[in-house]
Amino acid sequence: MHRAPRCPRRSSSTPGRRNTVPTCSACCCRSGCRPNAGRRKPTGSSPNGCRGGIVNGDKFRKIAALALLGALPAASALAQPVGDAARGRELVEQNCIACHGVDGNGPVPSFPKVAGLHYEYTIKQLHEFQGKRRPSEIMQPIAAVLTEQQVQDVALYFASQRAVPVDTVDASLLPLGRKLYEDGNSDSGVPACAGCHGTEGRGNARFPRLAGQFQEYVVAQIQQFAEGKRTNDKRMMQVIANRLTAEEVQAVAHYIASMP
Numbered sequence: 001m002h003r004a005p006r007c008p009r010r011s012s013s014t015p016g017r018r019n020t021v022p023t024c025s026a027c028c029c030r031s032g033c034r035p036n037a038g039r040r041k042p043t044g045s046s047p048n049g050c051r052g053g054i055v056n057g058d059k060f061r062k063i064a065a066l067a068l069l070g071a072l073p074a075a076s077a078l079a080q081p082v083g084d085a086a087r088g089r090e091l092v093e094q095n096c097i098a099c100h101g102v103d104g105n106g107p108v109p110s111f112p113k114v115a116g117l118h119y120e121y122t123i124k125q126l127h128e129f130q131g132k133r134r135p136s137e138i139m140q141p142i143a144a145v146l147t148e149q150q151v152q153d154v155a156l157y158f159a160s161q162r163a164v165p166v167d168t169v170d171a172s173l174l175p176l177g178r179k180l181y182e183d184g185n186s187d188s189g190v191p192a193c194a195g196c197h198g199t200e201g202r203g204n205a206r207f208p209r210l211a212g213q214f215q216e217y218v219v220a221q222i223q224q225f226a227e228g229k230r231t232n233d234k235r236m237m238q239v240i241a242n243r244l245t246a247e248e249v250q251a252v253a254h255y256i257a258s259m260p
């Protein structure tokens with residue numbers, strides 16, 4: 001039988017790098033990996049903070065394993081951010097401000113907030129718009145003319161900005177949204193968003209920051225994943241998006257938008 005991998009939280013020997021792999025609830029609870037080197041399987045609310053509840057068979061193990069595959073090479077290949085945030089700001093003032101705002105908190109809910117996105121995540125997205133691996137009639141031509149230096153500069157600038165939560169959320173949706181975000185839905189096999197995007201939605205190099213993101217944008221991206229239009233997620237979000245009901249998508253999007 002296939003042996004589950006060790007929990008990276010326990011086996012990681014590189015201080016300060018741990019936040020580049022999914023948290024325990026993403027890997028151990030769902031892939032059944034062994035925080036205690038196989039002494040027992042994590043269940044329920046174990047002392048490691050595993051919340052359990054989403055052990056929905058092989059598909060989940062696959063998602064979690066993919067999460068690890070995506071995250072681990074990044075941990076070893078992480079370079080020091082290079083770029084110049086001041087130059088990045090100038091570029092934003094000239095080319096990005098109308099849609100993303102000068103501080104990355106844009107004025108239009110269908111244009112994503114880019115404040116606080118991680119350096120590596122922003123660079124990956126801009127490269128994927130450039131290579132047409134992420135669809136967007138708006139962003140592809142904008143990204144296409146950026147030099148590699150400009151990509152690094154804006155990525156550093158966005159990472160230095162703070163996302164402001166949205167104040168036009170529907171409060172009646174927040175309890176369901178929060179439950180999905182923190183615990184997922186074990187009936188339909190939806191994992192906790194927190195497992196990859198972080199309890200506070202701050203994300204990391206591989207999993208985008210979500211806290212404070214416009215609900216309209218979140219809903220649109222989940223739709224793109226569900227329809228297989230956005231495919232730069234190593235299939236993690238495509239599987240999840242297909243398991244969410246329309247009501248759940250709205251609820252979790254409003255909860256995300258409300259997160260500080």
Ligand code: HEC
Nearest residue numbers: 095096098099110111112114122125126136138139142154
């Ligand atoms: C005309 C409006 C517009 C302008 C100008 C614009 N963007 Fe965008 N940007 C968008 C839209 C719309 C998206 C979402 C695309 C999609 O549907 O996936 C986006 C997405 C992004 C993303 C991905 C965000 C995420 O959370 O995944 C990054 C990074 C980004 N833009 C950077 C920039 C930079 C850098 C500039 C300036 C050089 C810029 N944008 C200018 C509209 C714009």
Ligand code: HEC
Nearest residue numbers: 063067191192193195196206208218221232233236237252
């Ligand atoms: C197994 C890990 C994992 C889990 C669990 C997960 N996500 Fe994601 N999510 C990803 C990955 C990977 C991406 C795309 C990264 C990329 O484009 O490089 C992503 C992207 C997103 C985006 C697009 C963000 C942007 O800025 O464009 C949204 C919105 C999102 N996820 C919402 C959710 C929600 C809501 C949940 C819970 C129902 C969830 N995710 C659970 C891994 C995960």
